[in-house]
Amino acid sequence: MTRLIKTRASDEVYTQNTKFVVYTERQLERIAPLQQLTAEQRFEMRVVANVLPFRVNQYVIDELIDWNNIPADPIFQLTFPQRGMLAPEDYDRMAEALMREAERSEIQAIANDIREKLNPHPAGQQEMNVPMLDGEPLPGMQHKYRETVLFFPSQGQVCHTYCTFCFRWAQFIGDKELRFASNEADSLHRYLAQHKEVTDLLITGGDPMVMKTHHLKGYLDGMMRPELDHVQTIRIGTKSLTFWPQRFVTDPDADELLALFTRLVRGGKHVALMAHFNHWREMETPIVREAIKRIQATGAVIRAQAPVVQHINDDPDVWARMWRTQVRLGIVPYYMFVERDTGAKRYFEVPLERTWQIYREAIQQVSGLARTARGPSMSAGPGKVEIQGIDVINGEKVFILRFIQGRNPDWVQRIFFAKYDPEATWFDDLVPAFGEEKFFFTDEYNAMQEQAGA
Template sequence: MTQTINIMPLSNEGFTENTRFQVYTDRQFDKIEPLQKLSEEQRFEMRVVASVLPFRVNQYVIDELINWDDVPNDPIFQLTFPQRGMLEPSDYDLMAQALRDELPRAEITQLAREIQGRLNPHPAGQQEMNVPMLDGEALDGMQHKYRETVLFFPSQGQVCHSYCTFCFRWAQFVGNKELRFASNEADSLHRYLAQDSSITDLLITGGDPMVMKTRHVVSYLEPLLKPELEHLQTVRIGTKALTFWPQRFVTDDDAQELLDLFKKLVDAGKHVAIMAHFNHWREMETPIVREAIRRIRATGAVIRAQAPLVQHINDDPDVWVRMWRTQVRLGIIPYYMFVERDTGAKRYFEVPLVRAFEIYRQAIQQVSGLARTARGPSMSAGPGKVEIQSIIELNGEKVFVLRFIQGRNPDWVQQTFFAKYDEKATWYDDLVPAFGEEKFFFTDEYEAMCNTEGHLAGE
């Protein structure tokens, strides 16, 4: 049994409202009261998009985070509710006609699968290249792309309290088991970690692992304290719960047990990092999220904040300035500004790389050094995490200056390379080498990796 920690206030007085989790999916659009203010056509457009891309929202988000007087422009509304522009016009028209014709559910599902297949459901070689092996068998529900870090997808955490409309893991939530990562094999996880002393970090991800009951979290994380896993230094938990359900850390029945677990890990010498996803400063304004942040930090766990740069939500340097300043004030460490990945509703959310760099540069100039821990704009591409460092003119040519923050081959890390300036480029794959070069310095090696099934950098 873990020892109860003394986090004041011990009572939840003042945080008793909105403690019952009430969720809505596309089948309950008509039960979301504020949506009735929208036109019938707007609600139909939502149903069309939600027939292809996942939709899930809860009452806390509806009541506390969305300014319904500013819909559809409100950033949290854009973050959680489907918009027509998320689908290609031709795909939208196909699904809209299918719904108008009231086709059988099976035919609508089949059409949705066809459209989903055109949305690059698993970018950057996730299913082909990142799967670890143990005793000659592939470990489902795990990814090992970088030498030091293993990603684990617990089967009980393959959902979220609400879904982000831009989520690059949207394929986890559309009911197609072939597109999902999930594992409930705690023993295989621990054995895999134990056999490789170069693994220092475990990232529990999903979905959102904070939808799990604490007893499940304990079953995965407490065994990390065994002597054979002493080399595992950091436990990361990727979660959006601080935005979508901060009650998880305050008023849920097993919230205290979860906090006790964090403290037990910290006291045993592990670094516990809550990898929080905040897309807008508004997400950190409610009293209960402030209390959740305070309670997590009191355990010794560290909260780091990351988010993609996306149109309609935060494509404004002033939003990032206020967000980073708020995070520093609350004791959260700004970590990453990502570029929206090339999957799902990217067409609606993508920002040209030129604009992304300018937003980052203008925002970082306005904050103190404590907020300049935020790295970016960063693209989590096939070869690794590629950062846009600058846009300059060199040898008479305007170029992107790029750098590996992380790479499939650790030797690539911190190496700089150059790509031709392209004001329309929105992703790594749009870029070509500068100065007349035929390929980037790592291209041949990366292509060889792609042709080696199950390759892991460092093997």
Template sequence: MNQAIKIIASDEALTKNTKFQVYTERQLDKIKPLQKLTEEQRFEMRVVANVLPFRVNQYVIDELIDWSDIPNDPIFQLTFPQRGMLYPEDYQRMADALQRDAERSEISVIANEIRQKLNPHPAGQQEMNVPTLDGEPLPGMQHKYRETVLFFPSQGQVCHSYCTFCFRWAQFIGDKELRFASNEAGSLHAYLAQNKDVTDVLITGGDPMVMKTHHLKGYLDGMLHPSLDHVQSIRIGTKSLTFWPQRYVTDPDADELLALFERLVKGGKHVALMAHFNHWREMETPIVREAIRRIRDTGVVIRAQAPVVKHINDDPAVWARMWDTQVRLGIIPYYMFVERDTGAKRYFEVPLIRTYEIYREAIKQVSGLARTARGPSMSAGPGKVEIQGVVEIAGEKVFALRFIQGRNPDWVQRIFFAKYDENATWFDDLKPALGEDKFFFSDEYDAMQAVAYDE
């Protein structure tokens, strides 16, 4: 299969769009295809882009978006601002400011006030997940689950392009208080050395694959030290295979990057590229298929995950084709997530019952190799909660739920029930069922919150 992909990828296809060209809100008017849209459409984008982060690159514009299908094209929805992302009153407030050419300082104030309504750090990320080393907090790290530490390298706090639904949108708006970032490789390695229960490290962002390889080496080569033998797996969360697959093929340090991957694998680490694919279209270009082939040749495993989001992939056929494509390319389908309760969720959220139906209808269409995809999963405050189905117990219709991960490992695999609610879109919307006044973990989780917020 890998050889077939290599043959398809011609030299011309691989050398197209090798110069990275990025556009932000300030350069919206320079994106040529947008000039075909109405002035009103372009203004609406500008309004939203002054509140939520916007960044897109030439590869996405030229290779991934079908400009004859605007605004419905899924990759356009994935990367370009849409009016419905803001509440009408917030949209109008920003629009009025732009129309009267308000000072940038006023626009910033309005934008920040709107952002504060959008739950910039869901699930207790700042208060409950930041670990300490020798009594000092490590703000560039999160340690929510016993076995897994998340690390946010400071050089990786942007992305090649921004997803419009991203739950880490607060990382990209210039407010340092809302950012997780660290350039302290030594602190990371020291913390891991002191925590022998940690088996997995997830390098995340932003997108760590925006970093030059010599920066990545500073963080990853240290993982081969004998003091970190207990760290078995290195995960790298990235959207680069969609937004800039050239990172692995034609970038000046692409070969050096792949050599780093190979060195880690030969050193005994399981290295997993946690790829974010939202639609099968993202895997259709020759350069992304060549990138996938080159990564897999190093011994790195690619796993794929994404949330169900309205306007992009809220269709079982899209997911079935996406999972089939991933298996064909040697990628392991990993997670289907529920869209988080943050940012532009009002535009993208899908009711939990519909999300579950999409998962069930899609999983029925694929072979066992694609049924490795777990979900729908909510990365909520207490942990990762999976919707297992809708059942009737003692005459009551309920959601059957279970923990895939929990702040307390004893919660994992525990099944519990919530009242059926056709309008619920997130875990916090759910109420205990079967006469219970609280979920089985509620008291313990409340105590955890009390300690974290008191500190």
């Protein structure tokens, strides 16, 4: 369904899809542009989609993917399954089951077995970050860092489209034990009221922007109460500006959503939309430009973050252009992440040395306004660890590392060193430099894990 849109925020008129149409693994054959691929290529997608979650919508298909550049197109890689995402033996096992048309229960069992090997919940999420209220754990919340609470509203545990590299992929495969979700606004507000050290609430998912505005209001209107004055910032983690910018422009409750942002800002809260842009092309369509303007008109700030991922953006020129575009649009570059050690990491991971080089070469190409982007940052178990450089110290080649955030606030800004490893792709691959047996935080972190039963 298309219609002419003339927005109130500008005089621009354009034609755009306004009806949300989504496809999952079971509708792969209904995606018209895929018919240009061979039957073997489509079967490979189906094999991977039976293990890792797949979901894409018509806007992404029509507006973001260059179908003349398949399979190399970065947005295609971002949203469609690729054979290399599974280990060869796992791919073969699932392919064999599908070819002989095995029972659904057998296919599901094979998928679950493969998923167990993919580290579905990295960095101790399930054990170490769960807050307590009145002696009981609070499902759907995480409190890893002193100042910030993460909240997973139950109505937001899906996305308009799934990123193929997503580190929260385990939430989308139908296993309730692997999901974070809460529909308890009262518990959220009571917990925050009891924890005056919390200044930031991060609403995350899935994607909270799949929620209807009236659900979001149920969680956020209560943040205006005097007992929650200490919560200064409301962050909303979302990929909707890429995957469904219509949420802020043409959806039936788009104006109501923007009015909520305005009300929170006028009430003294800093509202930050934590946008996830992986490539500059995601910011090129007229409707995403309109969505950005409308959000900014409420007083909310848009910040942008993404990991370095092979096949999509492992190129300093892509990052430099992306950051320059963000600054031009009034978006604040926020983080460059390292791809996490979960899911299809074997397909997307980039060596830490190369990741740092990409950051360094990209940051050299932009002005100071774009150098707000921190990184490369690893959201590891102990905290957010930044790669500051590679150098030779006392005759030994080392990674220079720094805590941006830590489970113990005293770790923050601490510099430490790891032995250089050209094949390392994640924090857990690193060992201390200079012959030391352990990092300065190791004993304390191990004690935290033991206390949490991790």
